[in-house]
Amino acid sequence: MGQTLSEKIISRAAGHEVQAGDLAVVQVTMTMTVDSIAESVIRVLRQELGAKRVHDPERVALFVDHVAPACNPATADGQVLLRRFALEEGINRLYDVGRGICHQLMIEEGLVQPGTVALGSDSHATTYGAIGAFGTGMGTTDIALAFARGKTWLKVPESIKVQVHGAFSPGTTAKDLILWLIGRLGAEGASYRAVEFHGVEGSSLASRMTICSMATEMGAKAGLVPPDDLIRQHYPVPEWLYPDADATYVQEIMIDLSKIQPQVSLPHQVDRVAPVSQVQGVRVHQVFLGSCTNGRLEDLHRAASLLSGRHIARGVRLLVIPASHRVLADAVADGTMSTLLAAGATVGTPGCGPCLGRHLGVLGAGEVCLSTSNRNFQGRMGSPEASIYLGSPATAAATALAGFIADPREYWQ
Amino acid sequence: MAKVWKFGNDVDTDQILPGRYAPYMTGEAALARHAFIEYRPEFARAVRAGDIILAGRNFGCGSSREYAPLALKRCGIAAIVARSFARIFFRNALNLGIPLFESETATQEIADGQEVELDVAQGILVAGERAFPLRPPPAFVCEILHQGGIVEYYRKHGRFPGESDS
Ligand code: SF4
Numbered sequence: 250m251g252q253t254l255s256e257k258i259i260s261r262a263a264g265h266e267v268q269a270g271d272l273a274v275v276q277v278t279m280t281m282t283v284d285s286i287a288e289s290v291i292r293v294l295r296q297e298l299g300a301k302r303v304h305d306p307e308r309v310a311l312f313v314d315h316v317a318p319a320c321n322p323a324t325a326d327g328q329v330l331l332r333r334f335a336l337e338e339g340i341n342r343l344y345d346v347g348r349g350i351c352h353q354l355m356i357e358e359g360l361v362q363p364g365t366v367a368l369g370s371d372s373h374a375t376t377y378g379a380i381g382a383f384g385t386g387m388g389t390t391d392i393a394l395a396f397a398r399g400k401t402w403l404k405v406p407e408s409i410k411v412q413v414h415g416a417f418s419p420g421t422t423a424k425d426l427i428l429w430l431i432g433r434l435g436a437e438g439a440s441y442r443a444v445e446f447h448g449v450e451g452s453s454l455a456s457r458m459t460i461c462s463m464a465t466e467m468g469a470k471a472g473l474v475p476p477d478d479l480i481r482q483h484y485p486v487p488e489w490l491y492p493d494a495d496a497t498y499v500q501e502i503m504i505d506l507s508k509i510q511p512q513v514s515l516p517h518q519v520d521r522v523a524p525v526s527q528v529q530g531v532r533v534h535q536v537f538l539g540s541c542t543n544g545r546l547e548d549l550h551r552a553a554s555l556l557s558g559r560h561i562a563r564g565v566r567l568l569v570i571p572a573s574h575r576v577l578a579d580a581v582a583d584g585t586m587s588t589l590l591a592a593g594a595t596v597g598t599p600g601c602g603p604c605l606g607r608h609l610g611v612l613g614a615g616e617v618c619l620s621t622s623n624r625n626f627q628g629r630m631g632s633p634e635a636s637i638y639l640g641s642p643a644t645a646a647a648t649a650l651a652g653f654i655a656d657p658r659e660y661w662q
Numbered sequence: 663m664a665k666v667w668k669f670g671n672d673v674d675t676d677q678i679l680p681g682r683y684a685p686y687m688t689g690e691a692a693l694a695r696h697a698f699i700e701y702r703p704e705f706a707r708a709v710r711a712g713d714i715i716l717a718g719r720n721f722g723c724g725s726s727r728e729y730a731p732l733a734l735k736r737c738g739i740a741a742i743v744a745r746s747f748a749r750i751f752f753r754n755a756l757n758l759g760i761p762l763f764e765s766e767t768a769t770q771e772i773a774d775g776q777e778v779e780l781d782v783a784q785g786i787l788v789a790g791e792r793a794f795p796l797r798p799p800p801a802f803v804c805e806i807l808h809q810g811g812i813v814e815y816y817r818k819h820g821r822f823p824g825e826s827d828s
Binding site: 274436 | 720813
């Protein structure tokens with residue numbers, strides 16, 4: 250019987266053939282955790298599970314990205330603990346303050362490989378599907394178990410097939426596609442399922458990461474793009490790694506990219522999605538360009554192309570937080586940073602920034618933010634009385650220029 | 663008798679426990695006090711051990727923070743009955759040994775604050791004159807719950823549910 254991409258990967262990792270609905274115990278090739286979660290993972294690993302060592306230090310990665318640099322003594326202590334843990338366990342893959350966001354580095358540094366299962370203590374681990382890996386987020390206990398065992402248990406998900414065709418119209422990007430899809434399917438539209446994106450072969454790795462990262466906002470266990478030549482150029486892709494033509498999908502969705510307009514998620518739910526034209530004019534105090542969803546060079550380029558030669562509106566703060574040190578360095582080298590700075594942007598340390606509301610741009614009561622990140626839950630970026638709209642880097646740039654939510658197509662040239 | 667705390671659809675982990683109140687910000691001892699601190703401030707003050715949460719669809723969506731179900735466990739929540747659960751929350755709560763049940767009718771027909779009785783083993787929720795049979799969880803879930811959580815399960819068996827002994 251034909252298999253979906255998820256079924257193929259999980260079959261390999263389990264060592265026997267599986268299909269949707271089966272329970273499988275699988276080999277995990279990389280498990281990662283981050284500064285804000287590590288302390289609990291270490292406690293569960295050592296005290297609750299009583300594990301002496303991690304199963305294989307080569308298959309563990311640690312990141313200091315969520316609150317980096319530390320913002321108070323408690324977070325600093327947590328990071329001290331994480332660094333000590335890395336030393337004690339002989340874990341070489343520790344990416345400290347300023348290196349960037351975990352999910353970005355997992356791909357940028359080649360820590361995940363196509364056709365393997367990788368776990369993150371963070372829900373946006375679905376990002377790894379961009380290179381054809383089965384990436385999924387789990388909680389503290391599951392991550393500690395994977396550290397101890399090098400394995401985890403999974404229920405093999407059913408898959409939804411999203412088939413796109415056509416090309417984006419100017420000013421419209423992968424972020425708009427995924428927001429539109431979330432609006433259509435809803436916050437639990439892909440619950441417990443994998444979403445397989447077909448027909449996005451023409452798009453960049455960065456765009457695929459944007460799409461896969463937000464699969465989790467529909468409840469998905471994983472979001473995957475079948476690897477093509479672009480991925481083969483940079484990663485070893487096993488020859489069996491493609492979905493069979495006769496694979497079974499629970500749902501198939503066809504999307505004509507040319508029909509998608511720039512989209513925005515309205516406060517306080519990611520799936521409250523509307524075309525930007527419907528919310529145009531909402532006054533904004535802060536624009537955040539960054540996060541694991543949209544903090545890559547391509548995103549900075551897009552914003553810079555609108556901001557070039559212009560200046561952001563009075564009363565708006567534009568925070569730019571590159572997803573990694575490499576993104577920052579590249580953006581400095583090619584002049585993108587100068588463009589952003591000239592337009593009035595403020596730049597922060599590569600990492601999560603204000604995405605999770607703990608530092609570097611927390612919102613106050615009554616403030617409105619247009620963010621390129623992935624979640625707009627009430628209180629996510631600070632005060633529960635703040636409002637967060639989600640949009641693409643292009644929409645973010647247009648909004649920063651206007652001082653209110655604006656349609657990027659009006660600035661696109 | 664247990665009291666029902668009723669919630670709507672799409673209650674996310676930031677509503678259950680805002681990231682700013684996670685243990686790495688405020689210490690783990692305070693966890694129980696911060697459950698629903700902004701979304702429903704009276705919850706942590708009035709909840710009693712053995713109470714039950716009744717919710718709509720997609721309960722626990724959002725982040726993978728295990729502190730959210732842990733905060734509920736620390737409050738003494740005996741079980742969560744919802745129309746459906748978000749994936750990571752379901753897994754985290756199960757790992758912590760919190761019984762979870764899905765039910766269409768119970769969540770619609772039982773009112774907030776109502777006194778109920780839950781028989782976890784039988785999967786029956788009794789509210790006044792009415793008894794709601796709850797969908798029994800899959801066998802592997804029962805195995806984990808039976809041990810009181812995945813940590814206890816693993817310590818006892820040295821393997822995952824469904825894995826042959828190695
Ligand atoms: S950028 Fe935001 S969503 Fe991404 S890993 Fe960091 S906190 Fe999570």
